[in-house]
Amino acid sequence: MMNPVLRREAVTSLRGWKNFAVLTFYLGVTALGAGMVIYTGMFDNWDFSFDPQIMMVLYVVLAAVQMALITLTVPALTAGSISGERERQTLDLLLVTKMSSFSIVMGKLLASLAFILLLIVGTLPVLSLVFYFGGIKISAVLLMVGFMLMTALMLGSISVFFSCIFKRTVVSIMLVYIIMGVLCLGTILAAVLPLAVRDYNAVNMINLESEYWRIALTLIPNPGVAFFSLVDAQLGSNIVTRELLSMLNSKNSALNWIVENIWMMNMLFDAAVTALFIALSCRAINPVREHRHGGAERKPKKERKKGKKKEAV
Amino acid sequence: MLEIKDLVKRYGKFTAVDHLSLSVPEGTIYGFVGPNGAGKTTTMRIMAGLLTATEGSVMIDGIDATKNPKALRERIGYMPDFFGVYDNLKVTEYMDFYAGTYGIPYKERGGMIDNLLEIVDLTHKKEFYVDSLSRGMKQRLCLARSLIHDPSLLILDEPASGLDPRARVEMKEILKQLQSMGKTIVISSHILPELAEMCTQVGIIDHGRLAAAGSVQEIMHRLTQKRVIYVRPAAEMEKMLRILEEQPAVQGLVENTLDAEFDFDGTDEELAGILKRLVLADVPVVAFREKEGNLEEVFMRVTGGESV
Numbered sequence: 068m069m070n071p072v073l074r075r076e077a078v079t080s081l082r083g084w085k086n087f088a089v090l091t092f093y094l095g096v097t098a099l100g101a102g103m104v105i106y107t108g109m110f111d112n113w114d115f116s117f118d119p120q121i122m123m124v125l126y127v128v129l130a131a132v133q134m135a136l137i138t139l140t141v142p143a144l145t146a147g148s149i150s151g152e153r154e155r156q157t158l159d160l161l162l163v164t165k166m167s168s169f170s171i172v173m174g175k176l177l178a179s180l181a182f183i184l185l186l187i188v189g190t191l192p193v194l195s196l197v198f199y200f201g202g203i204k205i206s207a208v209l210l211m212v213g214f215m216l217m218t219a220l221m222l223g224s225i226s227v228f229f230s231c232i233f234k235r236t237v238v239s240i241m242l243v244y245i246i247m248g249v250l251c252l253g254t255i256l257a258a259v260l261p262l263a264v265r266d267y268n269a270v271n272m273i274n275l276e277s278e279y280w281r282i283a284l285t286l287i288p289n290p291g292v293a294f295f296s297l298v299d300a301q302l303g304s305n306i307v308t309r310e311l312l313s314m315l316n317s318k319n320s321a322l323n324w325i326v327e328n329i330w331m332m333n334m335l336f337d338a339a340v341t342a343l344f345i346a347l348s349c350r351a352i353n354p355v356r357e358h359r360h361g362g363a364e365r366k367p368k369k370e371r372k373k374g375k376k377k378e379a380v
Numbered sequence: 381m382l383e384i385k386d387l388v389k390r391y392g393k394f395t396a397v398d399h400l401s402l403s404v405p406e407g408t409i410y411g412f413v414g415p416n417g418a419g420k421t422t423t424m425r426i427m428a429g430l431l432t433a434t435e436g437s438v439m440i441d442g443i444d445a446t447k448n449p450k451a452l453r454e455r456i457g458y459m460p461d462f463f464g465v466y467d468n469l470k471v472t473e474y475m476d477f478y479a480g481t482y483g484i485p486y487k488e489r490g491g492m493i494d495n496l497l498e499i500v501d502l503t504h505k506k507e508f509y510v511d512s513l514s515r516g517m518k519q520r521l522c523l524a525r526s527l528i529h530d531p532s533l534l535i536l537d538e539p540a541s542g543l544d545p546r547a548r549v550e551m552k553e554i555l556k557q558l559q560s561m562g563k564t565i566v567i568s569s570h571i572l573p574e575l576a577e578m579c580t581q582v583g584i585i586d587h588g589r590l591a592a593a594g595s596v597q598e599i600m601h602r603l604t605q606k607r608v609i610y611v612r613p614a615a616e617m618e619k620m621l622r623i624l625e626e627q628p629a630v631q632g633l634v635e636n637t638l639d640a641e642f643d644f645d646g647t648d649e650e651l652a653g654i655l656k657r658l659v660l661a662d663v664p665v666v667a668f669r670e671k672e673g674n675l676e677e678v679f680m681r682v683t684g685g686e687s688v
Contacts, residue, residue, distance in 0.1 A: 071480030079468040156464035160525070163428050163458045164481035165450070354430045355449045 071166065072174025077181065086182060094189050097132075101125055101193045105200075119200060123302055126197040130211050133187055134294050137219045138251070141183060142243035145226035147236035148175040149352060154236070158352075168349040176227050176345070180219050187212055207301045214297055214334060218290050221337035222247065224344035231351035250288050258285040276322075279315045283325050286311070293333030300330060381406040381564045382427070382533060387436035389422050389588075396422040398588035399436070404566060404581065406532075409559050411575035412568040413679065414585035420568040421461055423585070424537045427566070428458040440533060457526030461537040461568075465510040465518060471502060474510045475525065482529040496524040500554055516547030523554065534558065536567045540574060552578050572679040584679065608671040609651065612639035614664040623661055627654055641671065 080086055108121035152158040152175075161171055191212065198205045225246055229239035262282075286292045292307055299308040311326050325332055382404035389397040397419045404410045414420050425431040427438055429449040438445040445452045465474065475493040484492065497503045500520035505513060513521065519539055526534060536555075540548045555565060555578060569575045575582060576596045583593040592599050600607070613620045621640060624630050629646035644651060655668050 068480070068483070068486075071477055074480060075466065075469065075473070075477045078473060079466065082468045155466070156460075156462050157466065159428075159430055159458075159460050160463055160478075160522075161481065162430060163453060163456070164478065165453050165483055165529070166481045355432050355446065 070170055070174040070177070072161075072171060073178045073181070076174075076178030080178075080182060090185065090189060093186055094193075097129065097190050097193050101129065101196055104128075105196070122197045122200045123203070123304075126194065126203060126208075127298055127302070127304075129190065129194055130215075130298070131294070133190065133215055134218070134290070136186065137183060137215055138222065138247060138290060141180065141219050141222040142226050142240055142247065144183065145176065145179040145223040146230050146239035146243055148179045148227050149230040149348070150234060150236045150239060151230075153234065162352065162354055168353040169345070171352065172227060172231075172345055172348045175230075176220070176223050179227075180223050183219055184216070187215060203301065211297065211301070214294070214330060217334045217337045217341075218294075220341045224341040224348070228344040228348045228351065231348045251291050254285050254289040255292070258282045276317065276319065279317045279319070279322055282315065283311075283322055283329075287325075287329060287332045288336050290333065293330045296328070296333075297330035300327070381408075381441065382410075382566065383437075383439040384423070384427075385437050385439075387423065387426065387438065388434045389419070389426060389431065390434045396588055397426070397433075400585065400588065400590050401436075402583050402590055402593060404564060406564050407559065407562060408580040409555060409565045409567060409578055411572075411579035411582040412566055412585065413572045413575055413582060414568075414570065414591075416570055418570075418585045419588040420570075420585055421537055422588075424458075424535050424566070424568060427535050428456060429453060430458075454529065455532050457529070457531035457534045459519075459522050459526045459534070459536045459539055461541065463522055465513075465521075467509075467511050469510050471497070471506045471508055471510055471513070471521060474521065475528065478525045478528050484529065492528070496527055499527070499557065500524045501550065514547075516543050516550070519543060519547070519551065520554065523551075527558075532562075532564060534563055534565045534567075536565065538568055538570070540569065548574070607644045607651075608641055609644045610639065610641050610667065610669055610671045611658075611665065612667040613658075614666050616663045619661060620658060620663045620665075623657055623663070624654070627657075630654070639667070 104121060104125045108118055149158065149172075152161060166174075191208070194208050194211070195205065197203050198208055222243065226239060226243045229242050230236065233239050233242075258281075262278075295306040296308050298304060299306050308327055308329070311329075312323060315322070315326065317323060382402075384400060384402050387397050387400040388395065400419070400423060412420050412424070422431065426433050427440070427445060429445055429452050433446055440452055440455055443451050443455070466477075469477070472493055475496065476489055479489045479493065494503070494506075497506055500523055502517060502520055502524065505517060510518070510521065523536070523539065526536075539555075540551050543551065555567065559565060567575065567579070572582070572584070580595065581593070582596050582599060584591045584599070611620070611624075617635075617640075621633065621635060624633055624640070624642060629644055629650050630642045631645065632643040634641045644654075655665065658665050658668075
């Protein structure tokens with residue numbers, strides 16, 4: 068049986084013209100852009116020869132636009148999922164039903180991501196043009212879509228969690244964008260800044276190998292680095308992977324493998340974060356969670372402290 | 381059916397529910413009355429599994445509600461005091477959604493939804509959008525929603541609040557029908573007379589404590605030493621007053637132009653005896669009844685004079 072929350076959202080969200088208009092506009096712009104690239108590629112040459120390299124550029128640009136779309140819109144779409152129910156005064160009605168906290172959280176998360184999924188799936192034919200004209204395998208296109216979905220799930224699960232614990236949707240949106248900023252820019256700064264500082268203090272001896280590991284591991288959560296690492300892996304291009312390999316210049320094969328497959332490590336990281344935040348969200352919305360484990364209700368902080376002092380006496 | 385023992389709910393230093401104990405037998409309509417902020421909603425939310433109790437237990441059909449919320453949810457239908465509805469959803473889709481949340485198979489839903497909409501008299505609105513319904517209709521729809529999994533106990537938090545008199549009457553009729561279907565109903569209100577007419581049992585809650593419990597008559601009898609009786613004869617006023625003055629249970633007789641009132645301190649049988657004497661003495665009694673408004677006085681007295 069389909070998740071009732073997801074089913075309801077599927078029924079209501081496509082009612083009315085707004086989402087239909089957004090979908091049409093987005094697909095129209097994407098198709099027009101792709102069409103222009105192909106047209107230019109075909110008719111700019113005197114012999115009407117077609118350069119498959121152009122399709123590669125088209126693939127990267129389209130995928131990058133989708134990735135940007137996900138990172139920018141997912142927080143806004145999901146941060147109101149639970150707090151919206153609370154504001155609308157429908158959350159209690161949902162919590163008294165037989166639906167488990169997990170079903171409610173997953174229903175809300177997937178329902179919020181459904182529209183983004185629709186946009187991504189809607190543009191699949193355009194992305195597949197690259198496949199049609201040669202240059203990239205369909206499995207690579209699907210892998211790219213999978214990577215985007217994993218990123219969307221990761222951001223969505225964090226948003227849903229904030230939506231569970233904060234009453235106001237705006238607070239949740241702000242916090243998710245801050246976390247996204249930390250993931251996209253903070254990780255790069257964290258990887259690079261210590262190097263710059265140490266260069267100035269070159270007298271200090273540093274363990275190069277552990278420094279390389281630190282840089283590689285710090286960059287794993289970065290969605291941008293992971294995205295271009297996947298592009299590099301698919302197209303053999305040199306956007307981040309080879310740059311990083313030559314920068315680190317390590318002979319450690321395990322480290323080099325991680326650098327070459329940052330996208331894969333990133334997907335694993337995203338999966339772990341998604342699982343963690345879904346679990347935390349389930350805990351946050353379950354009104355009687357304490358008793359499930361047979362424990363008594365938690366007292367307010369102040370009372371707990373007082374209790375400890377008394378026990379100590 | 382429902383057994384609450386020593387229920388306590390504290391928010392920091394504030395005690396919302398203070399060692400509340402009550403018992404609701406199967407098939408009754410139990411009125412839960414108290415002024416705003418008395419702890420009615422908190423108690424009902426604990427019953428519904430939406431809040432944990434600090435101390436005490438809530439047993440429904442022998443199941444500890446605080447320890448087994450899943451089993452509890454199958455047995456109770458809950459209607460909160462304030463609730464919202466989803467946009468862009470038709471009445472049947474709304475019901476279908478909640479049927480899904482209780483895991484009711486698709487093929488069973490159609491007939492079940494039609495029956496419930498008929499009970500709450502919303503069949504003619506089944507293709508309307510939920511957010512376009514009036515408040516009274518939304519209340520009735522929410523009641524139908526709470527019945528979708530055929531619960532044995534209904535917990536209704538102020539279902540009549542904000543309704544116009546006609547909608548209140550309709551709600552009362554529906555509740556009576558549900559009682560006849562064997563449902564046990566716990567219903568809250570901050571207005572005692574509103575519940576008195578339809579409840580078999582009433583519990584008055586104040587400052588988180590149960591101040592009085594029992595049938596309306598029992599509570600009245602226990603808490604009022606004197607009942608005010610109104611009597612109107614078509615004629616023979618003098619004769620009527622003379623007979624009344626002779627009765628030892630009659631005190632403070634007040635004579636008006638067309639009728640009279642007196643304080644009565646006695647049993648129902650004694651009161652019936654007075655009426656019989658008047659009739660046998662050929663006094664043409666047109667009206668002989670306990671004066672309304674006493675319920676509110678009782679309520680005010682029990683709840684320490686807070687406004688209703």
